[in-house]
Amino acid sequence: MVGTGGPVATFSVWDYVVFAGTILGASGIGLFQAIRGRKESSNAEFLLGGRQMTAVPVAMSLTASFMSGITVIGTPAEAYRFGTAFWLFGFSYTIMSAITAEIFVPLFYRLGITSAYEYLELRFSRPIRIIGTSMYIVQTALYTGLVIYAPALALNQITGLDLWGVLVATGAVCILYCTLGGLKAVIWTDVLQMVIMLAGFVAVIARGAVLQGGLTKIWEDSDQGGRLEAFDFDPNPLKRHTFWTIVVGGSIMWVSIYSINQSQVQRYISCKTLGHAKMSLYVNMVGLWVTVSLAMFSGLTMYSIYKNCDPLTNGDIGTPDQLLPYLVMDILADFPGIPGLFVAAAYSGTLSTVSSSINALVAVTVEDFILPVCKNLTQRQTTWMNMGLSVFFGALCIGMAGVASLMGSILQAALSIFGMISGPLLGLYLSGMLFRTTNSVGGLVGMIIGLVLTLWVGIGGQIYPPTTDKTNPLSLSTIGCNSTMGQNFTTAAPWTSPVPTQPDIRPALADSWYSLSYVYLSLLGALTTIVSGLLVSMITGGCKQEKRNPDLFVKKSDLFCFSWCSKSExxxxxxxxxxxxxxxxxxxxxxxxxxxxxxxxxxxxx
CATH class of the missing domain: 1.20.5 (Single alpha-helices involved in coiled-coils or other helix-helix interfaces)
Known part of the structure; x- marks a missing residue:
């Protein structure tokens, strides 16, 4: 009986057919783009789609790039265990879209760059560009390996799919269409994968509504279980999710991801006009709203079904990552092919993130390391180099997935590093774009100080996880289970595998400094980089008036309101x-x- 615990069904033949069809469909798009653009094999065509993309497909690709399989699986589990506070990230998406579209896009588009880190050389120096690119490569390779591994592990334990077979297949498919089709293949494949992700959520919600007697019943159950209490205005920065941590800290975190991350920058500068580039960010904002809303409601559906029998506490599953796959096999196994659709949805998120990362890693490697040194490469040599690097980075990501399999509970720590690195980098960009005083010495020293500080807090928080009074997990019950194992698991982030157990001895900083909400890490890194960078710049002569290219700074005319007013005038x-x-x-x-x-x-x- 659904919702009472115990083992669930595994994949049927039709589920494998649907899953395999999705993989083949993604490969087919890459092959189609490769054949279609075989006469246009320039570097700009491979890396930027010839700068002829339009707003809607780019927007869907932007959304899919960071809505990975971890998000598909982890966000519903977040709603199930911690409530709907995560829904407030909708405000963060709005703020992020406006800042990125009105400040960063016009500047990057005006400079005509291919790598986001070209700006660091134009504004500061080549060594800073190399450091920024290196930080991005390390961060992205590690993160992408985890994106491949985490969903594969959860789905393997629920569906019976071979773990390493799926890992290699995922990487191979991404390598295939990234190598052959370039950015156009990545973007149009992301469009397909975005549709499949949303369809997977809709299937879960629709079936849950039928079983529970309607969406109203799901909402009522969630309300009674305390899942709808989203607005917590406590200003305490140590609490994991409050209105302020999500809206303030979350906005900066998402700005650091969308404004300077090569995977995202590469998409909107591939648009054929600045208007299309800006519009892609605003359409992407709507896509993020829809995705997070469906993911959260899937989690509420899961709570309504398991409110009297929590599979995690009952011992039916071992980690929170497995909650949604377990639910899918529990409620959709009677519909052949539908569980396969959900697995395809989770892997579509993985494929979109991996393909985006591979293409971006190729772009920064070519633009930041190879072309400045090897300036006389022929077009044919550049094409083969791009394809070879796609294969190399695809293999590297698969290798990082293998490393991740040995990490165990450090998965959460590695995912947090993604935010730790992006915060100081964002601070470096903002200090260069907004302040003429900041010089190369100040920018470099500020970024190093910001990076050291965020790594100190972030790693300390992983070794000494916050206590439950700061994470606020909600109550779960097993009174309706057929059998109770008495096991219990906890987690401290919305996208984790098992977390480390609390050490017996906690230092004085564990319940203060190390307990800072993970959402504030990017804000901490950005502010520290900007302030310390300005101070060092002033000491090292940054206040001297130097002639600088005005295109390197944010202009009043870049902003929508001012450009509209100037046009009106x-x-x-x-x-x-x-x-x-x-x-x-x-x-x-x-x-x-x-x-x-x-x-x-x-x-x-x-």
């Missing part, structure tokens, strides 16, 4: 000039008429 001036011209013509006509009247009167008198 221009139109008003034109209208005034036209009105004055017309009045002048009218006055001349009147004078001419008066003169003609006077002449007639004189003639009459004569």
């Amino acid at each position: 221009e139109s008003e001036v034109k209208e005034k000039d036209l009105k004055d011209f017309n009045m002048g013509v009218a006055n001349v006509s009147v004078k001419h008429a008066d003169m003609m009247t006077t002449d007639v009167e004189k003639s009459t008198k004569l």
Whole structure:
């Protein structure tokens, strides 16, 4: 019986057919783009789609890039265990989209860059560009390996799919269409994968609503279970999720991901106009709203079904990552092919993230390391180099997935590092874009200080996880289970495998400094980098007026409101000039008429 615990069914033949069909479909898109663009094999075509992409497919690709399999599996589990506070990230997505579209996109688009880290050399120096690129490569390779491994592990234990077979297959498919089709293949494949991800959520919600007697019943169960209490206005920065941590810290975290991460920058600068590039961010914002809403409601559906028998506490599963796959096999096994659709949805998220990472890693390697040194490469050599690097980084990501399999509970720590690195990098960009005072010495020292500080807090928080009074897990029950094992598991982030157990001896910093909400790590790194960078710059001569290219800084005309006002002022001036011209013509006509009247009167008198 559904919702009462115990083993669940495994994959049927039709589930394998649907899953395999999705993989083949993704490969087919890559092959199609490779054949279609075989005569256009330039570096710009491979890395930027010839800068001819439009807003909607780019927006869907932006959404899919960071809605990975970890998100598909982890976000519903977050709603199930911690409630709907995570839904407040919708505000963060709005703020992030506006900042990225109005500040970063015009600047990058104006400079015509391919690698986001080209800006660091133009504004500061080549060594800083190399450091920034290196940080991105390490961070992305590690994160991508984890993105491959984490969903594979959870789904392997629920569906019976061979773990290493799926890992290698995932990497091989991404390598295939990234190598052959370039960015166009990645973007159009992301569009397909985004649709499949959303379809997987809809299937879970629809079936859950039928079993529970409607969406209203799911909402009522969630309310009674305390899952709908999203707004916590406590300003305490040590609490994991509050309104302030998510809206303030979350906005900066997502800005650091969308504004300077090569995977995202590479997409919106591939648009054919600045208008399309900006629009892609705003359409992406709506896509993020839809995705997080469906994911959260899937978690509420899961709570409604398991409110009296928590599979985690009952010992039916071992980690929170397995909650949604367990639910799918529990409620959808009677519909052949539908569980396969959900697995395809989770792996679509994985494929989209991996393919985006591979393409971005190739771009920064070529633009930041190879082309500045090897300037006389022919077009054919560049093409083969791009394809070879795609294979190399795909294999590297599969290798990192293998390393991740040995990490165990450090998976959460490695995922947090993604935010730790992006925060100081964002601070470096902002200090360069907004302050003419910041020089190369100040920027480098500020970034190092910010990175050391965020790594100190983040790693300390993984070794000494926050206590339950700061993470606030909600109550779960096993009174309706057929059998109770008495096991219990906890987690401290919305996307984890098992977390480390609490050490017996906790230092004084464990319940203060190390308990800082993980959402604030990017904000901490950015602010530290900006402030310390400005201070060092002032000490090292940054206040001296130097001639700098004005295109390297944010301009008032970049912002939508100012550009609209300036256009309005221009139109008003034109209208005034036209009105004055017309009045002048009218006055001349009147004078001419008066003169003609006077002449007639004189003639009459004569």
